[in-house]
Every structure is written in C-alpha cells, then in structure tokens.
Amino acid sequence: MSIPQELLGRLREIITEEQDLISDPAQLRTFECDGLAHYRVTPMLVVLPTTVAQVSAVVRVCQELKIPFVARGNGTGLSAGALPVKEGVLIALSKFRKIHEIDRANQRAVVEPGVINLDITKWATPAGLYYAPDPSSQQICSIGGNVAENSGGAHCLKYGFTTHHITGLEVVTPDGEIVKFGGYKSLDAPGYDLLGAFIGSEGTIGIATKVVTRLLRKPELVKTLLAGFNSTSEAGEVVSAIIASGILPAAIEMMDELAIEAAEKTVQCGYPEGANTVLIVELDGPAVDVTQGITKVQSICASLGAIEVRIAKTEAERALIWKGRKSAFAAIGTISPDFIIQDGVIPRTVLPEVLGEIAKLAAASGIRVANVFHAGDGNLHPLVLFDESIEGDLERANIVSGAIIDLCIKYGGSITGEHGVGADKVSYMGKMFNEYDLDTMQLVRCAFDGENLCNPGKVFPTPRLCGEVPGRHSGIHPLVQSGLAELY
C-alpha cells in the first residue's frame, strides 16, 4: 500500500519520535486484528501518540485529507471493533497509561484510556475501593476499550456496566476538537447526556483521552456458592427462583456439560462430579445480607434438585470456583481445535426454551455447542465448536452461530450483551432494528462525524449520508406507503 506523502509528512511533524510512527509493513501487521483474529486488515499507518494534543492533531490531519482513522486500546475486543481500515490510520492509545489520581474522598479515579481495567482496582485497593465492571479480559483490556464497548462482566448483574461507572470523559471529536463530556467529578452536567451517547459507541464518534471513573467501597463480605444440577433447565429454574426471592446477587454464572468438561481438563476446578450443569452464585454486600442471602440461595438450590451445593469457605476455594468459569473460553481449546465465541442476550425467563433450541440446532447440524453464560442477566456465550480441517465444518459452525443470534432476536433479546457489534455483527443490526431505528442512531453519528471517517464500517450496516435532512428520504415515506399518513 503506498502511503500518501503529504499524510506521512504531516504526521511526522506531529509524531516526532520515529518509533511512534509505524509504516514498515512487517510492523504494521502486528496491528492487523484485535481479539477477534479472523478479521484481519493491515492499516496504512500506525501512530502511537503520547499527548492529547497529538491525538487531536492527527485526527485533524486525517479529516483534512479525508483519511479514515481507527482508535485502538489493547486490542482485546471480541467484535473486530478496532479492526483497522486498509487506507486508514490506526491511532494506538497504548502510551496513555497514566493513572492521574485515585481520589478516596470523592470515590473517583482519573485515568488515561490505555490503563488496564484491573490496574484501577489494584491502585484503589489501599483506599478500600475498587472499579466494578469486570470483563473476563480485565487483566489485559484497557479502560478506553471498555468505554468504547460499554463493557460488562460477571458482576454487572448487580453493579451495571461501564456506562454506570463513568462520570466524565475527555474526548477528541472526529473534528479534532478536545471536549469534556459529563460533570467530570460531579454528576448531571447541564445539557444532553453525551456520556450516555458516547459510551458504547464503539469508537465511531470520537476518541476518549481521559476517563473519570467511580470507585466503589469494597463490600464487607463476599460469598460464593457452587451448585451442580442434572440439567440446564433445572439450573435455569433456580436462577429465576433466586431473582424472584428478591435477592440481587453480584453474579450468577452457568456452565453446561461440555464447558465443565473443558474447564476440568484444563484447570481441575473440582466441580461437582456427574453434574450436567453448574451454577456459580456470588453475593456481596453487608455481612448480614450476604449471610442471610447465601442460606436462602442454598435452600433454593437444594429444593430445586441440586445434586451438590458448596459454599466456598476460604479465598482459595472461591478462587478455584471462579478459575473454572474464567478459564472456560480458553479451555474449550482442549476439546475442540476451533471455536466461535458467541455473545447474545435473551430475557432470563426464556432460558430453558432457548437452551433447548440451541441443543436442537447442535444435534441437527452435528456441530457441538458449549454454553457458558451470565445467567442472571440472560447473557449467553455459546461456544460453537468446529474443526477447520474438516471441509464444511466452519460453514456449518457459522450457520449455527448465526441461528443462535436469530433465536436471541426471536425471543426479544439482543445480538450482543457485551462484546459489541464492531465489524463482526453489522449484518445482524438490520435484524434487531428497523431502518428508522438505525437511521436515528446514525443522526448521532452524523452530528459527530459527517464524513464517516471515524472507525468506519463498524456498528452500522450502511452509512447514512449526513447531508440528508431527516425524514426527507428518497422514495415514498413509509407512513404514506402504508396508508397511515398523507402528504399535503
């Protein structure tokens, strides 16, 4: 790919350290994908700015020369949300690693976007505080990526997602302007909720360069329970019964037989022998609530057919229970050479029906599906297993994976609970939303990025032409067409 000399020259003026501007093809390839590695595009150029002024200047040059640009954190995303554009510039925020402050009195942290999620908690621990959203990749993912994807995690059942824990952002808009969103260290800044619009917009309306997060008080007590069941539907009933009892656990996780088998093989987590399904239920909060609640959960499990119920007595036992769950994705490699991690959401109450339908899909196609999921909020992570060396296996796996997402839509759920749409699921957006829904979302995009240069090709199946006046679409207005309205 030949690099326009004007672009290269202008960027060199901004990024003066030679190693921070990458144009060597071999080096560029290290940025060709994120965590969803089967999408690969080598960018034209990579820059590693160290200041917000540099980010702003790079973006301004891109705008001026109409060059697409994509921001990237630690590249752990699972929807190809940071997939580069071939003729574009990749802006890697990996040098934005500073934790500016941990403010105990205000229960806030101010950090740069390249800071690793778990590091915020590590730094906040001496103050008795922690950062709540905990995606499985929290040891390696960046907070900037979390903001882009509105990341969740096992504990978002009780504590919510990234959007509930960010009170301020410094953002470089697609025009290169440096602006602040939100009240920063206070809540409810006057005006539109730009934080709400920005968080989860997958890098399509700007680049966060500073993040103000809430920090929560560490809970007084945490209790983790492990229960084994003969079937996923029994475990599903338990989940509903726990929620109906008024208890709000910090997390409720479920794993089925295949996922258990893989985890046992890899980390020997000692889950109940013979269990077809396991549930992990974690309660946290004031000791009195947790002690009462865990007893209640224990008796719900026992009364609804659990073959074994265990409450972790020590931190080591708790860690082992979680180890099985957290290693599940990687462990699948021990039982299948290749697999697709799916991410869909269903209303919690239809869990048994949907799992039944997934089992039917698997049986009919000959493709095995392991299920690992955040059962408390209906967020499924089916792992669709295949062997690329077998002809047609990948295609069959893709069909099953797609059919699972169709099931989520059919049951009133969502095509993604936490991984995002990225480049991977753009084709499903039109199944979940109609053209007017998508058009309305793109009004926001147009407000920020009229030229569609900021992370193009993500989230939306087709870009909106931003010059269009809303409602004045070509052709006949849908309301007129359906006989519901007249034009005078």
Added chain:
Amino acid sequence: MSTTPLSPIERRVGALDDAIDGVIPLQIASPTSTRELERTFQEATQDRIHMVLIGNRTKIEWGQAPTAFELGIHTGKLPKILQHEASDLVVRVSTNVTLGELQTELNRKKQRLAVDSMIYGTTVGGMIATGLSGPLRYGFGSVRDLIIGATVVRSDGVRATAGGRVVKNVAGYDLAKLYTGSYGTLGAITEAFFRLHSLPDTRRYLLVEIGIRELNEVSQNIIHSQMAPSAFEIYDTCDGQSLTIGILIEGTEESVFERSLALTGSIGKEPQVLDDAPPWWGQLPGPTTFKVTTEIASAPSLLEHLHEIGKASGEVLLATGSLGSGVLFVGAPTLERAREAEIEALTLQIRAAATLAGGSCIVLRAPAKVRNCVDVWGPVPAIGVMRSIKSQFDPFNLLAPGRFVGGI
C-alpha cells in the same frame, strides 16, 4: 399557522390554560394513537410549526421559556401501555402513564422502579424528559441508569426505537440515555423499558442534626461505610441553625436493624429513627429551585458557601438533596420578590460556589420573573456537540425551541 386541510386528529384552539410562560398556543392537538402522533409531528414539521409536548403539566415551565410555541401536543389521549414482566424485572410503559400509576402496579408484585416521585402527578415522560432523580439515586442510580430502551417519534414523524427489553444490551447507540434529560428537544418519547428492583421488606430512616463543622467527617464515614444505605440526604436551612442528615436503610428486618446500628457508629451520635420519611424527604424546596451539583467531598464547603451567600444577600435559602451523590436542591422561597439585579447576582454567586465545588448550577424551576432575568442553564461544556445533535434530530428547530441549554 397551518393551511393544510383539517385532519381527523383531535384539535382545538389553544386556551389560557394551555399557556406556557404566558404564551397561548394557536392550537392543541390530542392524538389518540402513536400513528396520529407521528402524523401530527410530520404535518407540523412540513409547515414549520413550533411545538411543545404536554403531559400532566407538572414541569411544563421548567427550563427557559420556549422562544416560539404554536402547537401544544397533549399525550394524555394516547393509549396507555403498562406491561410488567415481573420475572425479568423489567417493565414496558407508555410515557403518559404517571409515575404513581406505574409504581402502584409494580408494587403489586413487590417490585418498583427505584426512583422517587419528586413531583406529584408527574408522568413517566416528564420524568424522563427532565431526568429528575431524588434520594434513591444514591443506591440505585438515576433515571438514565435505569432506562434500558426507548421509542421516540422524531420531529419528522419517524418513529424509532433504541435499546430493548433486556438489561444487558450493547447493540447500537444507547439513545435512551441521550433522550433522558433532553427536555423534549429531540423528539417525543412515547414508551420506555426500565430495569426494576425488588421492594424491600423494611425501610428505616436515621436522622441526625449536626453542625456544619462535623459534616465532612460524618459524610466521609457514611460514604465509606460498607452498610450500603439506599439514600444519604441533607436538609439544611442554611442559617447555621439546623442541618440534618438523613440515611435510608432498606432490606429485611434483621438486616436493617444491624446496618442501622453500624451506621449509627459511623455517625457517632444517636440518631432519630423513623419508619416513615420525614416531611422534607425527596422534596424540592421552592418556588425557585437551583439544582447544584458538587464533588462529594466538597459538599460541606459548598454548603458553607451557601450559608455565607444567604447571609450576605439577605435571601432565605434552604438546601436538600443527595449528599452521597453530590446533587443538591437549593430553594430560595422569596427570591421572586427581589429586584432583577439581585436575582441575577444571587444566581451567579450560587453558580460560582458550585463551580468552585467541582459542579454546576442550573435554575431547575422558578417563577417566570426569575427565569426571565437569568441564564437558567449557565455555561455548558461541549455545547457545540449538543447543537450539532439537535440540528440532526430537529433541523428546523421546531421542538420546544429555546427551552434547553445554549438556546437549543
């Protein structure tokens, strides 16, 4: 006004009761279906008619007075929808349902939308449009944190949905949050999905009078306590005479008892214990109400500033609100009687105190005289971005023009 043929949508000539800030609209439309609402918007936009959505009028004069107002659109005759999916802890509700009606229905199944009814009779739409939240935001977040999906009719009559009925969902932009607190300037929010919480068995309020000098230490002890109170409020007459903090503890009887004991230890004084909320709880002091935000740790110094401002100006001030969230409501009961220059000066002083405390200050509600002589919203960061969003959603500036920040 429109010269288009009359449509079957119910319309009448505007009357004195329909006025907003003294301006009587030429016409009132009362659509009876979402499709009629879409048509009303579409027709009005074609004819460039300025419109304001009207629910129960409980907050109709909040914000700046609209700069043009020809058509009032009543939402009261739209169909009411209330689908409580109790097992999924979510509700779908049309925005013309009142918050009271909604809570009554949810309470039947021992659930609730964890927001406070700050204004009696408010509709769900009014609550979303103003984003108004009360004491429970400390424990559960505010309206924007609990809304998970919204359907909006845009100014051009196009109906669009964002979000959905599942709590965990990152597909597409989270427009429900953008609409929350947008004061009807982006479209008509016709229905919403909310995340719900269980109703607690027991509630208890701990009230303690303390001195302003003790406030910082007590406040820090409470926010760093592990007893997870649902609310942490203040009631301050700003005259140095009475400053009361209030803590709401919810849960099972045993839990509430034990946590109350622990929190009493954090306060360091024996509190008054009530089963019912004190009369000031979740009330907006008025008739002029400033909403003042602050960094949590700066709240005590902000209150001290307010005491000084009240003393120097001779205005009576009263502060309530969430000490734990740093969102206060400051009432000025007699401000309307002051001269314009004094009103302006007081507003600027409170705004300066809020800025010093790391927050902001808006005039949440006030008699017309007060609102007409001050900038209700004050300085707004990223106003350029907001104007750009507004012009995309409402390119002819027809929805509640001038009501929102920066003349939006």
